[in-house]
Amino acid sequence: MFDRIAYRYDRMNRVLSVGLDQRWRARGIRELALTGTEQVLDMCTGTADLAIKAVTATGGQAAQVIGVDFAGEMLRLGLDKVRKARLADRVHLVRGDATNVPLPDASFDAAMVAFGIRNVHNYELGIREFARVLKPGGRLAVLEFGRPEIPGIKQCYRWYFKYLLPIIGRMGSKHNEAYSYLPASVDQFPEPDAFAAMLKNHGFATVRTVPLTFGTVYLYIATRG
């Protein structure tokens, strides 16, 4: 599915989030408090927006980022962006599965995933892999869609996300299911407290949960114990 929407993926992100998606990614990177020395994993990197941002962010950058994804076409477009930005010495893209990451134990100072963990079929295995590849004390930032609870916003957002977004997504991406799958998969994803508990169960000692934009997105910042 991601290979088939790859060409229009970035543009649809900007349109459907009214330009907020890059701000959410920037916030996730800021919370990792990078100092310029870190090796960072970007899981489910897609077209590498988060990976590129992590080495270009103002106020804290990674030394190197390895982006992993199993969709070859998303990676190919990501690689074009990395090369255009002349970042090929700092951002490396690897084809691989989030549930069986082709990288050694305790090899990263920080890890991140933006709007990806929900798509991983067995996301508990994905979390276990994060814990495995992070060094003790390493930080993890997870960005994922949420379901806002504020009265008024909850109803408006639900209408937008469930009814309008799939129509715009279908027209813009020329793919019939991808943008209906999005709200359906968000509905099935655990509540923030349950997801935070899952992180703790898999070796993360501290987990902070930050709602962004009225809880339409959640940022989880966790530290490997």
Ligand SMILES: C[S@@+](CC[C@H](N)C(=O)[O-])C[C@H]1O[C@@H](n2cnc3c(N)ncnc32)[C@H](O)[C@@H]1O
């Ligand atoms: C919604 S996109 C997010 C891409 C990117 N992180 C961003 O912020 O735009 C989800 C990505 O997760 C990838 N993905 C889903 N399951 C995966 C898995 N098991 N292993 C690796 N990548 C996976 C998909 O190929 C897709 O590129």
